[in-house]
Amino acid sequence: MTEISSTPRSVTVLGVTGSIGRSTVDLLLAEPHRYDVEAVVSGNDVTALANNAKQLKAKLAVVADPAKYQALKDLLAGSGIEVAAGDDAMAEAASRPVDWTMGAIAGTAGLRPTIAAVRRGGMIALANKECLVCAGDAFMREAEESGAEVLPVDSEHNAICQALMAGKADEVSKIILTASGGPFRTWSKEDIARAKPENALKHPTWSMGRKVTIDSASLMNKGLELIEAHHLFKVGLDKLDVLVHPQSVVHGIVNWSDGSVVAGLAPADMRVPIAHCLGWPVRLSTHVTPLDLAKVGTLTFEPADEDRFPALRLAKAALAEGGGAPTVLNAANEIAVAAFLEHGLDFSGIPALVETVLDKAKGEGLVRAPQSVEDALNLDREARRIALASLKRPIAHAI
Structure with a gap:
């Protein structure tokens, strides 16, 4: 030890x-x-x-x-x-x-x-x-x-990082990130489309910043996390998946080639993954309230609905396409979320704007792989330009 x-x-x-x-x-x-x-x-x-x-x-x-x-x-x-x-x-x-x-x-x-x-x-x-x-x-x-x-540090990726210690990289068959489902998990597609910022900001589990909370409501956050997982764990989209888990107890799951499953469970408290990183490679003692599974009682899981939450579908498509598509996706989403928070865009307009910007960026020949951080920032600026020009109403504060 x-x-x-x-x-x-x-x-x-x-x-x-x-x-x-x-x-x-x-x-x-x-x-x-x-x-x-x-x-x-x-x-x-x-x-x-x-x-x-x-x-x-x-x-x-x-x-x-x-x-x-x-x-x-x-x-x-x-x-x-x-x-x-x-x-x-x-x-x-x-x-x-x-x-x-x-x-x-x-x-x-x-x-x-x-x-x-x-x-x-x-x-x-x-x-x-x-x-x-x-x-x-x-x-x-x-x-x-x-x-x-x-x-x-993300609770999902941190849980996966710990679960991966149970075997070798070439023995992994699937990495699964869990999502709480956000405030609209049980809402109809029509009701989601009409949701207001005050509805989207009521996350059932986590206390986060406004941008991340909106992304959680649209499931874009989970799509962005899939892209992160691709880079962190060096796996393709074929080995990545999302499960909706409203209790937010299981944060990440690794399926192994022999049929074994290793999952990372923890309280919904960001001090847990931060402490894991802060003490690495040893574990620190914290004052976090321990997870009481008997009190939780039931853990449920369901597939993510990409029809009601098209942002997740768009993120998966951007990851599959690669190159600069994830960069454009992220920049367009930031502008779309800012517009939604300023009541300049309907909730359904968030993925719609992202898709429009991706199509326009491809048409302008911009969706190329950034070779450096500076390249990525330049592409981010171009994508934001397209997104802002695509809005019907200007926004006061871009995120």
């Missing part, structure tokens, strides 16, 4: 004020003697960022929005904590040598700092979907070249 090192693990947290960041901070503060926090990075919530920096005794605090630099500096005056702002500062913070980095900056904004951490090496706890959905091949190639160890 591997023992926990007596030397503190050096840590950087990218996206410290988001939901994943907050859970990470909770774990770090539970045993502060085990961690030496180098840097904390956030988008624009300078108050929460400054509080986290002080609590964690970080050496550096970085806010993405340059306009918030002075406010952060004022909040940290006299603390001895270095302050910086802007994209370059985020990348520099991520490049600082540490043992472990949490990559939890949401959206494409997280791509550059996370890839900077990958190029430096070490362990990267990956919670940013865009790194793999937008630039999966390039991202994983960079990780292989630098020797960085990518640890999946």
